[in-house]
Every structure is written in structure tokens, then in C-alpha cells.
Amino acid sequence: MAAAVKTSGGFCNTQQQWLHSTRDLFLHGSTRSNAKECKSKKTKKPTSLCVKATSAKVELDFNDPSWKQKFQEDWDNRFNLPRITDIYDLKPRPTTFSLKKQRTPTGDEDSTPMDMWNGYVNNDDRALMKVIKYSSPTSAGAECIDPDCSWVEQWVHRAGPRKDIYYEPNEVKAAIVTCGGLCPGLNDVIRQVVFTLETYGVKNIVGIPFGFRGFFEKGLKEMPLSRNLVENINLAGGSFLGVSRGGPKTSEIVDSIQARRIDMLFVLGGNGTHAGANAIHDECRKRKLKVSVVAVPKTIDNDIPLMDKTFGFDTAVEEAQRAINSAYIEARSAYHGIGLVKLMGRSSGFIAMHASLSSGQVDVCLIPEVSFALDGEYGVLQHLEQLIKNKGFCVVCVAEAAGQFTFCFQELLQNSGATDASGNAILSDIGVHMQQKIKTHFKGIGVHADIKYIDPTYMVRACRANASDAILCTVLGQNAVHGAFAGFSGITSCICNTHYVYLPVTQVITAPKRVNHKGRMWHRCLTSTGQPDFR
Numbered sequence: 001m002a003a004a005v006k007t008s009g010g011f012c013n014t015q016q017q018w019l020h021s022t023r024d025l026f027l028h029g030s031t032r033s034n035a036k037e038c039k040s041k042k043t044k045k046p047t048s049l050c051v052k053a054t055s056a057k058v059e060l061d062f063n064d065p066s067w068k069q070k071f072q073e074d075w076d077n078r079f080n081l082p083r084i085t086d087i088y089d090l091k092p093r094p095t096t097f098s099l100k101k102q103r104t105p106t107g108d109e110d111s112t113p114m115d116m117w118n119g120y121v122n123n124d125d126r127a128l129m130k131v132i133k134y135s136s137p138t139s140a141g142a143e144c145i146d147p148d149c150s151w152v153e154q155w156v157h158r159a160g161p162r163k164d165i166y167y168e169p170n171e172v173k174a175a176i177v178t179c180g181g182l183c184p185g186l187n188d189v190i191r192q193v194v195f196t197l198e199t200y201g202v203k204n205i206v207g208i209p210f211g212f213r214g215f216f217e218k219g220l221k222e223m224p225l226s227r228n229l230v231e232n233i234n235l236a237g238g239s240f241l242g243v244s245r246g247g248p249k250t251s252e253i254v255d256s257i258q259a260r261r262i263d264m265l266f267v268l269g270g271n272g273t274h275a276g277a278n279a280i281h282d283e284c285r286k287r288k289l290k291v292s293v294v295a296v297p298k299t300i301d302n303d304i305p306l307m308d309k310t311f312g313f314d315t316a317v318e319e320a321q322r323a324i325n326s327a328y329i330e331a332r333s334a335y336h337g338i339g340l341v342k343l344m345g346r347s348s349g350f351i352a353m354h355a356s357l358s359s360g361q362v363d364v365c366l367i368p369e370v371s372f373a374l375d376g377e378y379g380v381l382q383h384l385e386q387l388i389k390n391k392g393f394c395v396v397c398v399a400e401a402a403g404q405f406t407f408c409f410q411e412l413l414q415n416s417g418a419t420d421a422s423g424n425a426i427l428s429d430i431g432v433h434m435q436q437k438i439k440t441h442f443k444g445i446g447v448h449a450d451i452k453y454i455d456p457t458y459m460v461r462a463c464r465a466n467a468s469d470a471i472l473c474t475v476l477g478q479n480a481v482h483g484a485f486a487g488f489s490g491i492t493s494c495i496c497n498t499h500y501v502y503l504p505v506t507q508v509i510t511a512p513k514r515v516n517h518k519g520r521m522w523h524r525c526l527t528s529t530g531q532p533d534f535r
């Protein structure tokens with residue numbers, strides 16, 4: 001049987017545009033490069049969310065006894081980490097990274113590594129990407145490779161310090177850049193990258209101001225960084241270096257990297273930034289530059305595939321549930337109160353779903369992955385009417401992309417086709433739209449309704465990282481530096497299945513991760529809200 005596989009956990013009956021399972025990433029590689037449905041309806045131009053799949057697609061014949069081996073070989077090829085030694089003939093040297101430092105009689109630290117220390121990661125160490133073996137494709141949220149769900153094994157490379165390194169620390173110039181929108185934890189990562197570089201013995205560390213623009217804009221000077229300078233930056237939100245969207249062409253960035261003699265570039269950002277980091281890595285390879293480009297996945301949206309979560313997401317959820325709490329208090333205290341909260345998430349509903357779950361105060365959660373009608377017998381407005389009648393008040397949480405970007409469904413709101421400096425589509429305001437619709441509906445039926453609309457927008461991301469994000473940032477930042485010294489480039493430092501790993505950037509820029517509407521988490525959210533199907 002060829003691999004025209006049944007789709008479990010997809011978003012529409014026709015060919016799925018937004019694929020989210022590992023099985024899909026493997027089997028449907030070529031469907032993703034069909035950008036037809038990703039085109040903006042108005043401009044007919046592909047949106048920047050449609051990044052072409054770079055992974056090879058292997059047709060699997062499940063009657064072939066060696067299909068598992070073929071699958072695994074393709075997997076290993078795709079998840080193999082690119083190294084600077086792929087293009088450069090280099091000899092490694094023993095690492096200078098050691099936590100068991102010997103002390104000289106003067107009390108100064110000597111960075112000579114102790115041979116006996118067993119704290120290094122072997123290049124062949126791996127972590128399992130998936131740990132559930134579904135017995136059937138019909139199991140909730142099943143992600144299966146073959147029709148019988150018989151195969152699970154998928155390994156990725158473990159992150160951490162290696163015994164051998166490919167750079168002389170005292171000759172290294174390392175640069176850090178933070179791109180895209182703000183995200184809690186950016187400063188924590190910057191700080192840990194600097195600390196770890198210094199632990200290796202790097203003296204020349206700089207920050208590139210205001211994202212990729214800092215490579216280009218005249219008047220933006222790189223900032224020398226040191227442990228002393230970044231010691232306390234994690235106590236505040238934002239980015240110590242500044243962020244931006246848009247910016248120069250890849251070739252101009254690499255010209256600048258060459259001119260500045262940068263050996264290691266740490267790129268902190270979301271899916272757009274990762275696409276940029278990959279392009280920089282490719283261009284450096286083309287020019288045969290010995291530069292390690294290492295990304296750290298940042299985005300409150302949590303929409304980068306294959307990883308458990310991106311840093312900043314937990315904090316954003318925590319802040320978002322404060323807004324929900326306020327909406328709940330307002331709604332509960334008003335006669336026929338309706339609390340409405342709109343939460344960020346450019347193309348996915350993770351923040352809305354998790355904040356709804358964590359607050360436990362939401363009656364209706366609306367996300368872009370699940371279509372819904374506002375009007376009609378089974379629409380949201382009819383349900384709100386019932387809630388007001390039965391309970392006296394209610395709370396609605398809507399993701400900013402809800403009713404938009406659904407591709408497979410009827411969209412509620414049309415976008416203007418306008419894009420931001422990075423090429424991301426600018427969304428219509430679903431919150432304001434819903435507020436108006438609710439008002440009109442209740443007026444129309446002659447029932448009093450007191451709507452309190454809260455749009456916390458930038459408040460969920462302009463804050464300092466919470467404890468769990470701070471730990472994640474610490475580990476990811478340190479591992480990014482270990483990855484660069486180990487000679488990897490074009491990788492991202494992330495967490496998969498609770499383990500810290502490196503993934504090739506090519507594997508995480510195929511398409512944004514979206515909530516699996518057939519997955520257990522969304523079903524838990526529905527159990528919590530008690531909302532019906534709005535179609």
C-alpha cells in the first residue's frame with residue numbers, strides 16, 4: 001500500500017494545509033509546499049506563514065518489509081545536525097568548558113578541564129521524540145506513521161556540552177540578536193548565553209541592536225556584552241538589545257557578519273526568525289564561512305512545531321489568565337454580565353486554550369483551529385443567551401486569529417491583505433467584532449447585557465519571565481552556546497518530550513504548529529468550558 005494515508009487529527013477533509021503531527025511532517029512533506037491555499041484571499045500572494053517544506057518526502061510502501069528502516073533512515077537524515085565540519089576541514093580541541101575548575105594558588109580560576117569529570121554529552125546521545133504508542137489511528141490525538149500505528153521510534157540529538165570543541169574561545173567573536181515581537185525571557189536567554197560564553201573563555205561578545213535591522217541600519221552600533229553588564233537584565237521584561245520586524249536581505253546580513261568577523265551568531269526569535277536564521281546559515285555555507293548560527297525558539301504563540309513549548313509561552317498564559325480573572329469578576333458582579341477577553345496568537349490558539357484551562361472561569365473558548373458560527377441556532381450568540389438565562393453571567397475567551405486563518409472553513413472575518421514589515425498578515429479585530437455582535441444580538445432580543453471587553457494585548461508579553469520560563473530560558477541559552485562550540489550550525493536549542501535537544505532549523509520552519517482539535521488538550525478545554533459545537 002502506498003502512503004496515501006488516512007488523516008487522523010487533521011483540520012479539514014480535503015488535503016490538509018496545516019499539518020501538525022510527526023507522521024504528517026514525514027508523509028505529507030510535499031503537500032505543505034503547495035502554497036495554493038496559503039495565499040492571501042485578497043492579494044493572492046503567499047503569506048509569510050507558508051514556508052516551503054525543505055524536508056525530503058519519501059513515499060512509503062507499508063507492504064515493503066523494510067519500510068521501517070527506510071522511514072528511520074529518512075528521519076535520521078533529516079534530523080542529522082549540520083556542522084561546520086561538513087564544509088570545513090577542522091580538528092577539534094578539548095573543551096574549555098568545565099564546572100570543576102582548578103584554582104591557582106592566587107585564587108584565580110584556571111579553565112583547564114578535569115579529565116575525570118563525567119559531565120559531557122556524547123554526540124550519539126539521543127532523546128526519543130515520541131513516547132506514546134497509539135494502538136489505533138482512532139485513539140484521541142493519535143499521531144501515527146503507518147495505518148496500524150505500529151511504529152514509534154524517532155530519535156533526536158541530545159543537547160549539552162561536548163568534550164571536543166571546534167573554536168578557540170579566545171579567538172571567538174560571538175553575537176546575539178533578538179528578532180520579532182517581544183517575549184518574556186529574552187533577557188534571561190541573552191544573560192545565559194553571555195555567562196556560558198564567558199565560562200568557555202570567550203571575551204568578545206556583542207549584542208546586535210533591534211533585531212536583524214541592527215546588521216544594516218546606519219547608526220545602530222553593536223553593544224559589547226559581559227557578565228557584569230547583563231547580570232540583572234532578567235529582572236525586567238522586554239529585550240535588553242531591542243527587537244524589530246522586517247530588515248535587510250540575507251545577503252546583506254551575511255555581508256555584515258563577515259565584515260564584523262562574527263564566528264558565532266545566536267538568534268532568538270519565532271518562526272520568521274528561524275527562517276531567517278536558516279537562510280543566514282545557508283548563505284554562510286555557500287560562502288564557506290566558519291560561522292555557527294544557533295537559534296533559540298522564542299514566541300508567546302507557542303507555534304513552532306516539534307517542541308513541547310517555546311520560551312515565553314508559560315508566562316504569557318499566566319498573564320492572560322489574570323485578564324480572564326478580571327473579566328470573570330466584572331461579569332459576575334454585573335447584571336447579565338458578559339466578560340470578553342481577546343488573547344494573542346497570530347495563527348494558533350494555544351494561549352487562549354491554555355489560559356482558559358488554567359483560569360477555569362471560561363464558558364466559551366474560540367480558537368482559529370476550530371470553526372464556529374456566531375449566528376444561528378447553534379451559534380455562539382444563542383449559547384450566550386442560554387448562559388445569561390441559566391447562570392446570569394458568562395465569560396468568553398477568543399484568540400486573535402479565531403474566525404480567520406482557518407483555510408478549510410468559512411472565515412468569519414476578511415483580512416485586508418495587509419502585512420507587517422516581516423510579511424505577516426495583519427489580522428482583523430475579532431474582539432471588537434464580537435463585542436459589537438453580542439451587543440446587537442442582546443439588544444435585538446430585548447435582553448439587557450452588560451459587556452466588558454478586555455484586550456490585554458502587549459501586557460501578556462511585555463513582562464518578565466515566570467519561574468518555569470526562566471528555567472527553560474536558562475537551559476536553552478546555555479545549550480545554544482554548547483551547540484555552537486560543538487561545531488553545529490543551522491540548529492535550534494529546544495525542549496522535546498521534556499528533554500533538551502538540538503533540532504535542525506529546517507525541520508521546525510515547515511509550518512506553524514496549531515492546536516490539534518482532535519487532541520486531548522482541546523477536549524479537556526471543552527470539558528472545562530462545557531461549550532457545545534458551534535456549527
Ligand SMILES: Nc1ncnc2c1ncn2[C@@H]1O[C@H](COP(=O)(O)OP(=O)(O)OP(=O)(O)O)[C@@H](O)[C@H]1O
Binds near residue numbers: 048181212213271279
Ligand atoms: N522567510 C524568511 N526568510 C528570512 N527572514 C525572515 C523570514 N521570515 C521572517 N524573517 C525575518 O525574521 C525576523 C522576525 O520575523 P517575524 O517578525 O515574523 O517574527 P518571529 O520570529 O516569527 O517572531 P514572533 O513570534 O514574535 O512573530 C524579521 O526581521 C524578518 O525579516
Ligand SMILES: O=P(O)(O)OC[C@H]1O[C@](O)(CO)[C@@H](O)[C@@H]1O
Binds near residue numbers: 346400420461
Ligand atoms: O504588534 P506586533 O508587535 O507586530 O506583534 C503582534 C503579534 O506578535 C505575537 O505576539 C507573536 O507572534 C502575536 O501573538 C501577535 O499577533
Ligand SMILES: [Mg+2]
Binds near residue numbers: 180270271346
Ligand atoms: Mg512569527
